[in-house]
Amino acid sequence: MLEWLAACLVVVMLVMIVREIFRKPANFPPGFYLFGQPVIILRDYDLIHEAFSKTEFSGREQTFVIQNRSFFMGNGIIFGQGGGWSLHRRFALQQLHDLGVGRPRSELLVQLEVDALVRRLTASGGDLEVNTTFCMSGCNALLQLVAGKRYELDDPVFAQLVNDTDRVMRLASPGNILSLLPWVRHLAPSATGFRALCALRDTTCSLFGEIVEEHRRTLNAGKPRDYVDAFLIEMEKEGAKEKDFTKQHLEILLMDFFQAGIETINSTLCWAVLLLARHPEVQARLHAELDELLGANSLRWSDRQSLPYLQATINEVHRFGTVTNVSVPHFTSFQPVVFNDYVIPRNSLILPDIYHVHHDPSYWSEPERFRPDRFIDQSGQLVHESRLLMFGTGRRSCLGESLARMEVFLFVGGLLQAFHLELPPDAPPADLSPQAGVTYKPRPFRLRFRPRRPAAPELNVAALALRSEQNSYCIKRSSFSSKVHFKEEREI
Numbered sequence: 001m002l003e004w005l006a007a008c009l010v011v012v013m014l015v016m017i018v019r020e021i022f023r024k025p026a027n028f029p030p031g032f033y034l035f036g037q038p039v040i041i042l043r044d045y046d047l048i049h050e051a052f053s054k055t056e057f058s059g060r061e062q063t064f065v066i067q068n069r070s071f072f073m074g075n076g077i078i079f080g081q082g083g084g085w086s087l088h089r090r091f092a093l094q095q096l097h098d099l100g101v102g103r104p105r106s107e108l109l110v111q112l113e114v115d116a117l118v119r120r121l122t123a124s125g126g127d128l129e130v131n132t133t134f135c136m137s138g139c140n141a142l143l144q145l146v147a148g149k150r151y152e153l154d155d156p157v158f159a160q161l162v163n164d165t166d167r168v169m170r171l172a173s174p175g176n177i178l179s180l181l182p183w184v185r186h187l188a189p190s191a192t193g194f195r196a197l198c199a200l201r202d203t204t205c206s207l208f209g210e211i212v213e214e215h216r217r218t219l220n221a222g223k224p225r226d227y228v229d230a231f232l233i234e235m236e237k238e239g240a241k242e243k244d245f246t247k248q249h250l251e252i253l254l255m256d257f258f259q260a261g262i263e264t265i266n267s268t269l270c271w272a273v274l275l276l277a278r279h280p281e282v283q284a285r286l287h288a289e290l291d292e293l294l295g296a297n298s299l300r301w302s303d304r305q306s307l308p309y310l311q312a313t314i315n316e317v318h319r320f321g322t323v324t325n326v327s328v329p330h331f332t333s334f335q336p337v338v339f340n341d342y343v344i345p346r347n348s349l350i351l352p353d354i355y356h357v358h359h360d361p362s363y364w365s366e367p368e369r370f371r372p373d374r375f376i377d378q379s380g381q382l383v384h385e386s387r388l389l390m391f392g393t394g395r396r397s398c399l400g401e402s403l404a405r406m407e408v409f410l411f412v413g414g415l416l417q418a419f420h421l422e423l424p425p426d427a428p429p430a431d432l433s434p435q436a437g438v439t440y441k442p443r444p445f446r447l448r449f450r451p452r453r454p455a456a457p458e459l460n461v462a463a464l465a466l467r468s469e470q471n472s473y474c475i476k477r478s479s480f481s482s483k484v485h486f487k488e489e490r491e492i
């Protein structure tokens with residue numbers, strides 16, 4: 001408590017001093033200076049779209065916390081920048097593609113997770129606090145593709161990891177005091193969250209370290225099974241160290257996948273079930289649409305064209321909830337940028353206000369209303385809408401977009417096939433304002449998952465199909481040439 005007070009006092013004093021010292025230059029864009037650091041906020045869709053397609057705007061601030069997160073060695077995909085980042089981003093994209101993201105293999109992995117979740121929710125009965133319900137289910141498909149690992153929904157190690165991640169994500173919201181004033185950690189290691197950050201990094205890395213060791217023991221260089229295998233093979237090549245193909249960097253990259261996956265899918269699914277429970281009329285239409293097309297059959301990714309209202313509803317969930325308002329700020333690391341008559345200084349933080357893009361009353365009618373019909377045209381078809389930025393845009397856009405789209409579709413559809421989503425009768429009145437952290441998620445809530453029909457037999461057939469596929473499965477290699485591009489992009 002005392003250390004908190006001390007920290008606050010120091011901060012207030014600094015703010016006052018700094019405000020006097022730094023004044024905005026004449027052609028400074030909309031934004032402000034925070035402790036001497038220019039912060040630019042982009043609120044307009046076209047500006048965000050244009051800026052984020054430029055290399056100059058795709059840097060990341062290399063703060064102490066971020067560097068310590070990766071033991072000061074290679075910053076992974078979320079926080080890296082320059083040639084090394086670009087190389088690893090392309091490598092990951094390539095691997096995800098080769099591993100079948102967006103194809104039947106990954107669909108089967110997601111379907112099995114939906115099945116397991118439905119079973120668990122059915123068994124739990126009664127009202128449920130929706131806190132970490134979706135974390136493991138959402139993350140499992142990703143972890144299987146990337147690291148060949150799946151956790152049971154009640155695995156204690158995983159539960160602990162999710163709990164720790166949850167806490168750290170709350171602490172590490174943008175503008176976090178440690179990013180601005182790293183030395184405050186000495187004053188208040190606990191209150192600033194520094195201790196928790198380090199502990200999370202250590203437990204996550206040791207967990208992934210074990211997974212990597214297991215892969216190493218069973219590696220067949222001619223038959224990579226997942227991203228980890230492909231990375232281990234790359235590590236054996238000449239010059240691998242200089243390109244950050246090292247075991248420690250692999251652990252950081254796995255942490256990236258894990259942390260990026262867990263928060264976003266959890267928050268999105270939480271928004272979806274909460275909004276549907278609050279809008280029984282939308283739910284009834286979805287039930288009708290699904291039942292008419294599928295009867296008792298499982299939902300497939302290829303069904304999406306025939307389910308425009310479900311797609312519209314998912315778009316509206318993304319728009320309304322805006323899970324990633326800012327996510328990780330961009331940074332002008334390399335040089336000042338002239339942009340739309342403004343001069344943006346070097347070392348500026350660039351924050352997109354995606355919430356504003358999604359709720360701009362000059363574009364959306366009644367933006368604060370949850371209304372999937374806004375994405376349906378007069379002939380009942382889905383309207384193509386480019387102003388949805390849930391996966392970002394440009395050079396830093398979400399790496400896992402195709403997997404995430406499939407997951408959200410199959411989870412929301414699968415839950416609706418299985419349940420009536422209902423608020424408990426004693427639920428408090430709606431508070432749909434987001435809870436800010438790294439992602440924007442709904443405030444804690446309780447929900448009743450009332451089964452719509454007797455439980456179906458387990459998806460054994462699918463599991464078997466998957467196993468036989470894995471046995472004969474070998475990644476189709478498309479040759480990855482790291483050398484050429486690496487040299488070119490290093491100069492940035």
Ligand SMILES: *[C@@H]1O[C@H](CO)[C@@H](O)[C@H](O)[C@H]1NC(C)=O
Pocket residue numbers: 128129130131132
């Ligand atoms: C989450 O909810 C479950 C019940 O659904 C409860 O047992 C558990 O303690 C909750 N966990 C946290 C961290 O609130």
Ligand SMILES: *[C@@H]1O[C@H](CO)[C@@H](O)[C@H](O)[C@H]1NC(C)=O
Pocket residue numbers: 160163164167
């Ligand atoms: C989860 O985290 C909270 C703090 O955010 C802590 O109080 C609780 O004990 C943790 N639960 C488990 C099971 O570790």
Ligand SMILES: *[C@@H]1O[C@H](CO)[C@@H](O)[C@H](O)[C@H]1NC(C)=O
Pocket residue numbers: 130131132135162163165166169262263266267270441442443444445
């Ligand atoms: C998942 O979302 C719920 C609802 O917003 C939230 O209470 C919980 O903390 C989230 N868990 C994680 C790990 O983000």
Ligand SMILES: *[C@@H]1O[C@H](CO)[C@@H](O)[C@H](O)[C@H]1NC(C)=O
Pocket residue numbers: 068198199
């Ligand atoms: C990074 O964090 C660890 C705590 O895990 C700390 O011991 C170490 O001193 C930090 N590194 C630097 C350079 O401060």
Ligand SMILES: *[C@@H]1O[C@H](CO)[C@@H](O)[C@H](O)[C@H]1NC(C)=O
Pocket residue numbers: 041325326351352353354355356436
């Ligand atoms: C979204 O982010 C922008 C930029 O940081 C911020 O100004 C705005 O208040 C945020 N929106 C919400 C609803 O918090």
